[in-house]
Amino acid sequence: MSSSRGRDEGRRDDRGPQDRDRDRDRDRDRDRGGRRFVRARKSCKFCADRIDYIDYKDMRLIGPYIPERGKVLPRRISGTCSPHQRMLASAIKRARNAALLPFLTD
Amino acid sequence: MRVYEILFIIAPNVEETDVEALVTQFSEVATNQGARVTKVDRMGRRRLAYPIQKFKDGHYVVLTIEGTGAEIAEIERRMRVTDAIIRHLSVRIDEDLKRAEKFRTRRAAHSRAGRAAAALGSQSAAGESNAEEEE
Numbered sequence: 001m002s003s004s005r006g007r008d009e010g011r012r013d014d015r016g017p018q019d020r021d022r023d024r025d026r027d028r029d030r031d032r033g034g035r036r037f038v039r040a041r042k043s044c045k046f047c048a049d050r051i052d053y054i055d056y057k058d059m060r061l062i063g064p065y066i067p068e069r070g071k072v073l074p075r076r077i078s079g080t081c082s083p084h085q086r087m088l089a090s091a092i093k094r095a096r097n098a099a100l101l102p103f104l105t106d
Numbered sequence: 107m108r109v110y111e112i113l114f115i116i117a118p119n120v121e122e123t124d125v126e127a128l129v130t131q132f133s134e135v136a137t138n139q140g141a142r143v144t145k146v147d148r149m150g151r152r153r154l155a156y157p158i159q160k161f162k163d164g165h166y167v168v169l170t171i172e173g174t175g176a177e178i179a180e181i182e183r184r185m186r187v188t189d190a191i192i193r194h195l196s197v198r199i200d201e202d203l204k205r206a207e208k209f210r211t212r213r214a215a216h217s218r219a220g221r222a223a224a225a226l227g228s229q230s231a232a233g234e235s236n237a238e239e240e241e
Contacts (some may be wrong), residue, residue: 050213052206098113098195099154
């Protein structure tokens with residue numbers, strides 16, 4: 001039992017409970033074939049700006065999350081947290097019904 | 107009591123005065139049904155993101171209504187039969203607003219607790235230098 005732990009610590013020497021995020025990044029990198037650089041974690045803009053409710057009429061707020069094609073910008077690109085992404089998605093869907101946003105753009 | 111937001115789009119060929127008439131007409135429908143109109147937001151003439159009934163723009167109006175929820179059915183029914191209204195969308199917002207309020211109060215409590223802890227910490231460190239911080 002202690003032998004497996006020791007081996008693990010030997011390979012990843014600076015492992016510490018305080019750097020869960022960095023650890024997770026590294027695990028993911030290793031799964032993808034051992035790239036060693038760590039990208040800075042993206043953060044949720046809505047959390048940073050303390051936005052509690054995303055109004056579907058507020059185009060200034062949701063505009064940056066609509067790419068060219070009129071889709072919803074995925075979380076893995078924007079870094080939005082899960083509750084805010086849910087709010088954002090429903091706001092975009094409402095805005096589409098109100099003809100404030102397109103359903104599709106060619 | 108439930109809070110609803112009713113957005114509707116009036117066709118662009120309707121005169122400005124008739125737009126006003128429609129807005130007051132639907133506010134009256136709401137009040138007659140026992141609801142309270144708390145806000146009327148005329149967003150004005152806007153371009154539509156896609157054509158609706160071959161119209162390319164329309165007058166946007168948002169009514170905020172407080173009521174039981176039964177009046178929404180009547181308002182929507184009337185909007186459906188009114189030809190000048192090319193689109194309508196009702197959204198219940200009281201639950202979302204309540205949630206937003208909860209977040210705000212929790213954040214306020216949190217920051218107050220943080221400030222109190224900071225004040226305590228600096229008080230023990232230095233006596234009267236942080237007197238203006240507490241105000």
